[in-house]
Amino acid sequence: MGKRIRVQRRGRGGSQFKASTHKRVAPARYPLDIALNEYFETVIKGVIEELAHDPGRGSPLALVRFENGESCYTIVPEGVSLGQQIQMGGKATVEIGNILPIKKIPEGTMICNIELKPGDGGKIAKSSGAYATVVAHTDQGTIVKLPSGKTKYINDYCRATIGIVSGSGRTEKPFLKAGAKFHLMRAKGHKYPRTRGRAMIAAVHPFGSSKRSARKVTTVSHGAPPGRKVGLIAARGAGKKKKRRRT
Numbered sequence: 001m002g003k004r005i006r007v008q009r010r011g012r013g014g015s016q017f018k019a020s021t022h023k024r025v026a027p028a029r030y031p032l033d034i035a036l037n038e039y040f041e042t043v044i045k046g047v048i049e050e051l052a053h054d055p056g057r058g059s060p061l062a063l064v065r066f067e068n069g070e071s072c073y074t075i076v077p078e079g080v081s082l083g084q085q086i087q088m089g090g091k092a093t094v095e096i097g098n099i100l101p102i103k104k105i106p107e108g109t110m111i112c113n114i115e116l117k118p119g120d121g122g123k124i125a126k127s128s129g130a131y132a133t134v135v136a137h138t139d140q141g142t143i144v145k146l147p148s149g150k151t152k153y154i155n156d157y158c159r160a161t162i163g164i165v166s167g168s169g170r171t172e173k174p175f176l177k178a179g180a181k182f183h184l185m186r187a188k189g190h191k192y193p194r195t196r197g198r199a200m201i202a203a204v205h206p207f208g209s210s211k212r213s214a215r216k217v218t219t220v221s222h223g224a225p226p227g228r229k230v231g232l233i234a235a236r237g238a239g240k241k242k243k244r245r246r247t
Helices: 006-012 036-040 178-188
Strands: 044-052 061-066 071-075 085-088 099-101 110-112 132-137 142-145 151-154 159-162
Touching: 061 085, 085 099
Parallel strands: none
Antiparallel strands: 044 061, 044 085, 061 071, 099 159, 110 132, 110 159, 132 142, 142 151
16 A cells, blocks of 8 residues: 555645745735725825845845835835835836836836735735736726736726836756755745656556556546546646647
């Protein structure tokens, strides 16, 4: 009898699969207690008091304290420094680090930390080097080109930060050592190193075999039991799609 596969052990919720979230600084989001109409036609000034490293995050966090007493940790764009003055609101200037409603941002501006719904604190373009672009303002909302290349309508009251998220060259540097990769994955709650199923024996994994040339079907149904539900789950096609020739 073989042991439980990685998918089963992860689903059980053991400590080795949990991220060490108690070491993290704070959630990266805008102040949530400000009314929409309060900041849309006004400006609230603040200052960056601290730049902090957040474990498992590629970009640092900035502690911004506003003049109305509110404070928050936000994503740091490139070019922002400690002690810099920050503005938030519809009357704020379009400068790097300032937070504006997306309707007030000119077309062609690169933005980050965008809200999906007004007041949710920021959901889109928060990883290191990520940014979105304001394409056009319409009656249905503002069209934004996302980091994936797709376009999306965003509510005009949603907030966004001017600039590109810092740490854009982070992924270009090689890890050099497996230990460095291990500690990064551990901070994110990922299991590393990750052994291939085909490298295991048949008693341990559904794809395992002692015969190197043995290939097993990697597609499984939604109703497969735990221990068998690995690979391409309920896949419509098992291989790469072939291009059809037009006649």
